[in-house]
Amino acid sequence: MDASTETAAQSGALDATAPSPAVAGSNNARPASNAIVSNTNTAAAAVAAAAVEDDDTEGEGEDVAPRFEDWAGRWDHIDKLLVRRGPFAQPTFEPCVELRDFLLEQCRILVIGAGGLGCELLKDLALSGFRNIDVIDMDTIDISNLNRQFLFRQKDVGQSKALVAAEFVNRRVAGCKVTPHFCKIQDKPEDFYRQFQLVVCGLDSIPARRWINALLVSLVQYNDDKEIVPGTMIPMIDGGTEGNCVLRFLQFSVRLFVGLSFTALFCVAGLLYQGFKGQARVILPGMSSCFECSIDTFPPQTTFPLCTIASTPRIPAHCIEYAKIVLWPQAFPDRALDTDDPEHINWLYLEALKRANEYGIQGVTYRLTQGVVKNIIPAVASTNAVIAAACASEAFKLATGCSSQLNNYMQFNGQDSLYTFTFEYEQKPDCLVCSNIPLDFACSASEPLRALVERLSEQPFQFKAPGIRGLGKTFYMSAPPSLELSTRPNLDRTLAELGLQDGAFLQVADVAVPLPVQLKLQFRP
Amino acid sequence: MTSASMIVDRKTQRYDRQLRLWGDHGQAALESARVCLINGSATGTEILKNLVLPGIGSFTVIDSEKVSGADVGNNFFLDADSIGQSRARVVTELLQELNTDVSGNFVEEPLQSLLDNDVEFFRPFTLMIATQLSSKMLARVSEVCVKLGIPFLAVRSYGLIGYLRLQIGEHCVIESHPDSPMDDLRLDRPFPELLSYLQQIDFNTQDGFQHAHIPFLAILLKHLLEWKASHGGLPPKTSKDKDEFRAEIQRARRIKEDGSRAEEENHDEAITHATKAWHVSSIPSEISALFADSNVDNLTATSSPFWIMVRSLRDFVMAEGEGLLPLRGSIPDMAADSDRYIRLQHVYQERAKHDVAAFTAHVHRHLAELGLPLGTISDDDAKTFCRNAPFLRVIRARPISDELASATSKLTDTLNFHLEDPDSSVAFYVLLRAVDLFFEEHGRFPGAGDDQVEEDIAPLKQYVVGLLTDLGVSQHAIKEELIHEMCRFGAAELHNIASILGGLASQEAVKVITRQYIPFNNTFLFNGITSTSSTVEL
């Protein structure tokens, strides 16, 4: 067991201390969309309020719910791990019943996403003894979710995933207090995230995971000795079912049947987007590799060049993209395409089919059209269950210290037989988010700012609408339109003309990251 | 908007995300499956949950227990009101509620009495799943499943440890969905239609667009044929040859007016994929091994369509195939104009059809010889079989009862190999069998009570040592800490481990039922302490 995980477990317990008074303030500052939330759950707010003793009780008007009385034997299973010492427990682990009380009464955990992984996570955490759970999701329920998102029924289609999921779990698991938030993660202030001891992500969106990762890394504070201030590091457990490719070379030991043992270099490359793959990982912000460290293992979405779609279509997807990008806007200039509307998909399907027939291309079907247009990733209940439970198990171990942890990345592949591959994903020395050093950015004095903006849209940045500042000036802003217009001329100016020299610092902001990224210009000779 | 409005039925919408994995025929197999679960434990209900959601035909829960307070603590398909009630009934009701397409049934008769008095009860099931059974009962259920020819999946959560075991007589997979299948392009052995396609391509065209849109396969084949002509019929062999081959393609780029080489994506692709030029078409070793299976030589009227097709495949290889499997007929997308790409695709598809026809003739000949109707194997079956010919797989996962009865040399060798590594998850295989021996003698699991953890360590160790000897691996020891940890677990069933196993077991159940994808063979051990696992054949 390495030092970093020990400290993590420790801080899990340490974080049981009172949240800062800012928490109450942030409750008041919550966006209007949360009005529904606060009255479904006064109890979670009560925990925070009770902990902050000198805090005024304005606003929420919470009545502190009496402690839920458990029936005999309820926690017999988890108690075996909590009240008994174990050889693989964290050094700080003190077996006692109070540990269970910490889980039940004080530990606050945030689940991001109430979809395939999120539904499983809520169930798993509630049955692991977590009682103060918040869940955040901006999505509503679609009929195609019902084959795996087991907290939803036909009658719930169209409603908020977070609300329906929370209600279901609270009803089924007595005493559990899941607080739903029907909004985007970016809508919540920093202080909202500070209230939690653990964050578990069950998201399919890379940008959202990138954002929350960067936020949690930014919350870590260091003292004068460059040590992490206890309580400022919130572990993030991330689950994903997209089967990304870890294209790094990994060193691990291979043992042959004859008993020989040798070390080999392996390239682990999975095909993307298969339904039987996933990964679970533990991220200790500031201590272990973060989500951003591995961002380039997530391949960018496949896109076809426009000239191929327009003039040399060869495969069904080319015809479907043509119908979507070219034909729809021509036919319905005033109507936005709604990919959830079967009529719209059907129109695209028929147009794509017509075009495919013209070129002799086979294989355009309604199902394929829908898949291409909506970028559908196959998904099944089983993979979600495996990945979510692996994450929840790590959350339970982190919060209680009752066992060693996953260090720090587990890949699962159930396509051919059953395999897991666990390894330590190392921190990227020049990670955009967690390295704490400005990233060297190669460029030349004679290139226009536009070239720089274009490179920011590629790996590893993938910034779609950057704002660039430096030397106390604003060089370019993608938004709002007025600022974009006034800074646009700079795009054609060279870096030299803008007064930028070798070694100059630029701050680049983008919706992908909650805080600006520091770049250090490195002029090519 | 459009008159030909297409109505997508509710079922297709509901199951859309999984139909993309196993298709309508896989779904049909699921919907006609009858699954039997022994024990409505947390592990059991998590497995069924993941089978009810995708829409299996029916399930039956066998459980004679009454719901305890601890059960409600770890099982999502029980609630506080159900304490004291029939566990079989409550879990069935709450599981059934997940999907109205599925029929749920329960039996409150003890497993023991069903096994003793009514083995026929199990016959109608497509798949048997048992959870939280210790070795002795496991062996009994295993025997019944062997007798009735029903696939059997045994699943167990024990503290932070998970165990999964599949028992299946013979499981033949045609659609194994390989991860990244190699293209079957035959550049080393071009068929006549491919050669005549090549002749129609004008490599000297003055039209820049035309030149930049010649399919790279044609470029590779042209250069390969030229290379072979000047190298005694041999393809590039050494890395120097291969560099030279790539350089030749580089020189084939058009020269622009300013004297520089044109940027032509098709030539880039040809250079990137140059290895396809010297790739030797061959039969995968797994398929050669299938050809040697005794089922292939001994066809009878009771042979399964699978084996009749494998025999026909071998006949094809020895005759029309000239040593190769039927051409698969698909090509990757590449930078090319529509017309020449689609014509090339057509060349491959036509050749594939031709091979399917030749293969089908062998199938029909065998069916006739065996006195079976030709409809036994449809044309679509034959086509699917040919398309998947390089990826066929047969799994035989031996009976659990045999494994528990005596240690074969193979089991000993496998354990020996894995126990060499003191951190291998395979140690838990030995430990799980040891706690069962403890249970048989003491009527309880080690560490059942809080005050029994320390005192049970030494006795459990005795069972471990004895077991290692019985298994023929006495030179290995199991770490003291692991023995202690097993006592600490005290047979706790943690929901998270139950849920991980629920996911894994249901996935394997889907593979078995749909006969798609390749199931594990035959033991999977999950170590939830470090989140690591091992898959071994025992």
Ligand SMILES: [Zn+2]
């Ligand atoms: Zn990082």
